[in-house]
Structures are given as C-alpha cells and as structure tokens.
Amino acid sequence: VTAFELITQGLAFFITLATLWAARPLKMTNELKFLLGGLLGFALAVPAGIMQADVGLNRILHNTQWIVGPHVHVAILVGLTMTLYAAIYLLLPILTNGAKLYSQKLANLHFWFHLLGGIGMGAFMGMAGLKGMLRRTLYFNGEYELYMILALVCGGLLLIGFLLFFFNIVMTLGVEGVIGVFKPVKNKNKDLVPAE
Secondary structure, three states: OHHHHHHHHHHHHHHHHHHHHHOOOOOOOHHHHHHHHHHHHHHHHHHHHHHHHOHHHHHHHOOEHHHHHHHHHHHHHHHHHHHHHHHHHHHHHHHOOOOOOOOHHHHHHHHHHHHHHHHHHHHHHHHHHHOOOEOOOOOOOOOOHHHHHHHHHHHHHHHHHHHHHHHHHHHHHHHHHHHHHHOOOOOOOOOOOOOO
C-alpha cells in the first residue's frame, strides 16, 4: 500500500506544478516560497517512507533513527509546517484588513532557517539511523554523538526560524493584536439563530 503513495504524491506534485506553470509569470511571494518548500519536504519524505516499506530495507531500518528523521521529521517539519506557514502568510493580510508584514527580510530568514533546519535535522538523524542508531535508546559511548549534535544545531535553526516568524507577526499586528486573537469576543447579538 505504501508504494502506491508515490502515485498520489506524483499526481499532487504534477497538478500543483502544472497549475503554477499555467499561472506564469509568478511572483516569488512568501506564500509561494513556503508552498514550494513544503512540496520539497514531501518530495523528500515520501520516497523515504516508500524505501522503508521494502521488506529487505525494513529489516535494516526498522526502529532506527531513519524512521524518525528523513520520513517523519521531514514530512512534518518541512512538508506540513511550511505548507501551514504558506497559508498563514496568505491569510494574514486577509484576516487583518490588509496589514502589511513588518519585515520581508525576517520572512526570508524564516524561510531559509526553517527549510535548512528541517531538512538538515532529518538528514543527520537518517545518517545516524543508517549507521544503526536505534530510537528510544541511550548511547553513552559517543558513537552517534556527531550526528545528534548536528541534528541539534539544525533543530536550533528551526527554533530561530520560528522565533523570527513570531517576532515578525507580533511586530505586524502589535502585542494587542496578537493577544486579541486569543481573547473571546462578546456577542452583542442576543438572538443566536439567524432570522429567516
């Protein structure tokens, strides 16, 4: 069943890229950058999952950091999260009556830190898995230390990218605006059922 994931993923890529091709000339907006980054994340994660569906490779890779790194972390941290960031950047001016983003430079840094951090973290965890590092296992001899330190550095890039994003949103909306998102609004309309 997992092998057929490649067909659905391939169709999704084709449809998305064909739609973008038909919409030329494109402007490289934040939404488009993050959407393409998300597509790249899924393009890396899906083949990793298909590889581990092979019985022979599954005997080697099962329960190693490979499962956690290239497949799960890249799919969620790069594929899904960057797609969600694309939606946030798209909806921000719509939901805030046209608020302009505080800094495009911060948005660019957010993109690169998140993309490189997510792919790097998955890659280094995958390398440790290929060397035999099991998940949920403590290692005291330092055998996989380098891979985990590099994955930690890439995780730090992810954190910095998120903090840049959060700072950019706070500066765009103001502190009151960000807090207002989470405050319930009193409904002044006593009749909750619309009149016909």
